[in-house]
Amino acid sequence: MNQDKIPQATAKRLPLYYRVLQHLSESGKQRVSSSELSEVVKIDSATIRRDFSHLGALGKKGYGYNVNRLLSFLRDTLNQDELTKVMLVGVGNLGTALLKYNFLKNNNMKIVKAYDTNAYKVGTTIGETSIHPIQQLATDNHDDIAVAILTVPADAAQAVADVLVSTGVSGILNFTPVRLSVPNDIRVHHIDLGVELQTLVYFLNNYPLKDQGGE
């Protein structure tokens, strides 16, 4: 399978499909139609069929998709058999919550180390992750880590991002409000809960669900 051919919009939906199909498989379901999946993931069934065709998975009319086969396509594409190691910088409110979350269960990812400036936090462990002094971020070996989560205060974000880039990570999940400047070959995904909330409220006000499909 050539992953270059999977459009980015499709790639973004794959982890969601994976999670839902995992639940279906665990509950003993062997086949599923695109319209059944559509009900669960709230994505229209034509998009789902197109997404799956990019994976090389074609459903059969009247049968749908074989759940375990789909899961194996997704596992290959998402590298689910391989543990993805992640590091986190900034062990405050948000960072602590993320360290306590078990990414291993559904996503086969693990935050393996964390860094902070606070002497009271350094040397402690949250979940299974130990917290190291920020000074070591630049000197530690991060060969097996491609992704970092950034949860430092805004005024420290760019400086920490610069160090992260020098460590060789290729992706940063940025929770800070700062638009980071990074080289072109580093991918930054920005998560802004404020914007997400605002968007939700806008949709509630302008596109109430009860109006959809009404007379």
Ligand SMILES: NC(=O)c1ccc[n+]([C@@H]2O[C@H](COP(=O)([O-])OP(=O)(O)OC[C@H]3O[C@@H](n4cnc5c(N)ncnc54)[C@H](O)[C@@H]3O)[C@@H](O)[C@H]2O)c1
């Ligand atoms: N994107 C969102 O939806 C969202 C929601 C809440 C918070 N935030 C942002 O996430 C970030 C963290 O928020 P919080 O509430 O957890 O803050 P916090 O103040 O509780 O935690 C920040 C942590 O970073 C550490 N820190 C400070 N400077 C550092 C540096 N140079 N290197 C390493 N660690 C450093 C601090 O010691 C502290 O432990 C902030 O930028 C905040 O604006 C984003």
